Amino acid sequence: MEQFYRRDGVGNAIVTGPSGVGKSHLTYGLARFMNEQFKVYDNPRSILFVSVVSLFNKVEESFSIDNGFSKAKMVDLLTKVDYLFLDDLGKESRKDGNKAKNEWRHQLLYEVLDNRHNTIINTNLSSEQIKNLYADDFGNGALSSRILEGVMGNSFVYPKDMQDRRY
Ligand SMILES: Nc1ncnc2c1ncn2[C@@H]1O[C@H](COP(=O)(O)OP(=O)(O)OP(=O)(O)O)[C@@H](O)[C@H]1O
Numbered sequence: 001m002e003q004f005y006r007r008d009g010v011g012n013a014i015v016t017g018p019s020g021v022g023k024s025h026l027t028y029g030l031a032r033f034m035n036e037q038f039k040v041y042d043n044p045r046s047i048l049f050v051s052v053v054s055l056f057n058k059v060e061e062s063f064s065i066d067n068g069f070s071k072a073k074m075v076d077l078l079t080k081v082d083y084l085f086l087d088d089l090g091k092e093s094r095k096d097g098n099k100a101k102n103e104w105r106h107q108l109l110y111e112v113l114d115n116r117h118n119t120i121i122n123t124n125l126s127s128e129q130i131k132n133l134y135a136d137d138f139g140n141g142a143l144s145s146r147i148l149e150g151v152m153g154n155s156f157v158y159p160k161d162m163q164d165r166r167y
């Protein structure tokens, strides 16, 4: 994955697996490593690692108080960065079909992902679950296809029966 991006590969990457197997640990390490490598090769790029839960909580908070995390600001920031890491995609959404709650969240994700490449995602969801979860507001799979854009060859799936490192 790191070599793919170091050679200027373009596309998203996805790391999928059960809770606690080390997806956040692995991708955070990758973000730091890529940052170092780009510096070593005298080719600095901007890299941002974002927890989707914290991001959406901050943006939601900005609806009532000016905390500097407005939707427009976040879309701008997340769109411009060269490599964006999204930690735990899916955790921001409600799976019980609470459409009103998901709507602005999915809109934000769509705006970001439609305007950028090279997003490295980690999630508990399989690609089938991603297609289902993000099918609601943007029928015909517009959002899920942007999430899964170019992941072929850059997807890493932890085994379903892998041990949780937290226990
Ligand atoms: N390679 C590793 N070496 C040492 N500790 C690790 C390693 N990978 C993960 N851990 C530790 O195991 C725990 C779980 O890892 P992590 O949070 O990355 O899991 P996760 O797959 O992101 O889980 P979730 O889906 O719940 O977010 C953390 O405390 C992490 O520090």
Ligand SMILES: [Mg+2]
Binding pocket: 023, 024, 025, 087, 088
């Ligand atoms: Mg995690």
